[in-house]
Each structure stands twice: as structure tokens, then as C-alpha cells.
Amino acid sequence: MINDIERIAGVLRFATYFRTWPQEDILELAGLCDWVRLDADTAMISSGQPALALYLIVNGHVELSFEDRSGKSGLIDLLGNGQLVGECALVPEGCYAVSVRTLEATTAIRIDGPGFSDFLADHFDCALTMMSAMTERLCQMLRQAEELKCRSAAQRLGIYLLADAVAIDGVYETPLTIEKSALARKLGMTSETISRALKKLVDVGVTQHSNGHIIRIANAEILAEWCGLAGNDGDENAFKTAV
Known part of the structure; x- marks a missing residue:
């Protein structure tokens, strides 16, 4: 009979952050985890609260937001399956910098922050892969900020559609897995x-x-060229790195 640790390890090994880890390290990390299931429109993380855990989204979508001193809130990003939130939990006695709320019923893996921090301190190679994945995520957010300033609304939407497009019978199709209102905010x-x-x-x-x-x-x-992505030669990875 498969126990919870093995089930969690089975999910972790396919996540970008842990894909290259040895199986014994993934199993050790799984021992620091548990399942979390949240209804739609439920707070997962609250800005300013002690950062005690990270969350790997297994199934669903969440919205990252911030609130300024005047109480006005703003959207940072929308994240879905395979994405990690709550990285501030790796900082000793850190607090969450943003709030995270579910857009739909969401299943996630909760990773104990202090335990994970100690684990990475003892597993240098694993720490390097985490740093690489988080750096790529930061670069992606910087690219998104650039897109907001430099491209029209239709171009930004076109790039988003290209990033998730799948080739089917000579054309590309992109499934919209979130509400258009949520996509608009993103x-x-x-x-x-x-x-x-x-x-x-x-x-x-x-x-x-x-x-x-x-x-x-x-x-x-043709769409890529119209969106200002000329020179990608149809490379799907070029589409994905643009958003």
C-alpha cells in the first residue's frame, strides 16, 4: 500500500524545482510535506504574516497580490500547476511579502519552511537547483513587467496564447484553464x-x-511576428520564455 510520503514524492519528482534530485532526497523532502486542499476564493498566504511554509500547486490556480500603505491592492501574477509560492519561508524568521488566494478549488503540497531550509543547508546540489529555478522565475516576472510597458494589449495576449499553445493537426490550440477575468488581471x-x-x-x-x-x-x-517575437523560427520554447 502506497503511503502519503510516497504519493507526495511521486508528485514532487515531476516538479521543475525537484526534477533532477536523487530519489532519496525527494523522499526525505516528502517527509517535510503534507497535502492541503482549499476551496475557491480561500486565503493560502497572507502578506506580513510569519512565513512558515512553501506551497507547491498540484491542481488549481492561485492569485498573488500585494497591498500598499493606503490599502489599495494590486495583482502580481497568477500561478497554476507545478508552481511554488511562499519562498519567503526559506528566510529565517521571514514574513510573507505577498498574499496568495485560490481562484478555484486547489490542491497543494505544503512544505515546512524551517525544515526545508535546514534540508537545503545539508544538500548543496539541491540548493543550487532551487536557486536556478527561482532565478528563472524572477527573470520571467521581469519579462512580464517589460511586456506591460512595451507591447499592446493584443500583443501581450497573443504572446500568452503562444506560450501555452499545443500543435494539433497543423494548427496550434491553447486551452483557457482560467476565467477570462483572471487572465485579464494577469x-x-x-x-x-x-x-x-x-x-x-x-x-x-x-x-x-x-x-x-x-x-x-x-x-x-505569423502571430509571433505580429507580436514582435520575430526571429524565433517557430521555436515553442521562445514563446514560453517571452511570458
């Missing part, structure tokens, strides 16, 4: 703006199907 738009952006993308071969839950891209290279 891309720095309003719901009305994202609707107008979708209409503009029709001129470059982007159409909606299955009541808007599937976006079809007739020619990924």
Missing part, C-alpha cells in the same frame, strides 16, 4: 480590454472555439 488588462484584444487577433488567424475555452492559432509564426 496580463494587466480589464475584461473589456481582453475581449477587444481577442477581436484584434482574429485578423492574424486567432479564433475562439468551445464557447471560448479553446483558442485556435492558424499560424504560430
Whole structure:
């Protein structure tokens, strides 16, 4: 009979952060973890509270946000399956810098922060892979900030669709797994703006199907060039690193 530690280890080994770790290290880390299941619109992390744990999103989507001194809140990002939140828990006596709330019913793996910090101190190679993954995530957020300043709403949406596109029968399709209102916030738009952006993308071969839950891209290279990603030569990884 498979126990919880083995089940958690089975999920961890496929996450980007831990994919190269030896099996014995993954099992040791799994011993610091437990399952968390949260309903939609539930606080997972609260800004300013002691950072005691990290969370690996297994199934669902969460919204990262901040609140300034005047009480005004703002969206930072939306994250889904395989993403890690709560990295501040690796800082001794640290506090969470952002708030995290579920957008839908979400399953996550909770990793004890102090225990994980001690684990990384004793496993140098594992610490290096974590640093690499977190650095890539930071670079991705910087690219997103650049996109907000340098590209139109329709271009930002087009790049997002390219990043998640899958080749099917000569075209590319992107499933929209989150509500369009949530996607709009992620891309720095309003719901009305994202609707107008979708209409503009029709001129470059982007159409909606299955009541808007599937976006079809007739020619990924043409869309990429229109979005200002010329020179990727159809490389799907180039699309993904742009968002």
C-alpha cells in the first residue's frame, strides 16, 4: 500500500524545482510535506504574516497580490500547476511579502519552511537547483513587467496564447484553464480590454472555439511576428520564455 510520503514524492519528482534530485532526497523532502486542499476564493498566504511554509500547486490556480500603505491592492501574477509560492519561508524568521488566494478549488503540497531550509543547508546540489529555478522565475516576472510597458494589449495576449499553445493537426490550440477575468488581471488588462484584444487577433488567424475555452492559432509564426517575437523560427520554447 502506497503511503502519503510516497504519493507526495511521486508528485514532487515531476516538479521543475525537484526534477533532477536523487530519489532519496525527494523522499526525505516528502517527509517535510503534507497535502492541503482549499476551496475557491480561500486565503493560502497572507502578506506580513510569519512565513512558515512553501506551497507547491498540484491542481488549481492561485492569485498573488500585494497591498500598499493606503490599502489599495494590486495583482502580481497568477500561478497554476507545478508552481511554488511562499519562498519567503526559506528566510529565517521571514514574513510573507505577498498574499496568495485560490481562484478555484486547489490542491497543494505544503512544505515546512524551517525544515526545508535546514534540508537545503545539508544538500548543496539541491540548493543550487532551487536557486536556478527561482532565478528563472524572477527573470520571467521581469519579462512580464517589460511586456506591460512595451507591447499592446493584443500583443501581450497573443504572446500568452503562444506560450501555452499545443500543435494539433497543423494548427496550434491553447486551452483557457482560467476565467477570462483572471487572465485579464494577469496580463494587466480589464475584461473589456481582453475581449477587444481577442477581436484584434482574429485578423492574424486567432479564433475562439468551445464557447471560448479553446483558442485556435492558424499560424504560430505569423502571430509571433505580429507580436514582435520575430526571429524565433517557430521555436515553442521562445514563446514560453517571452511570458
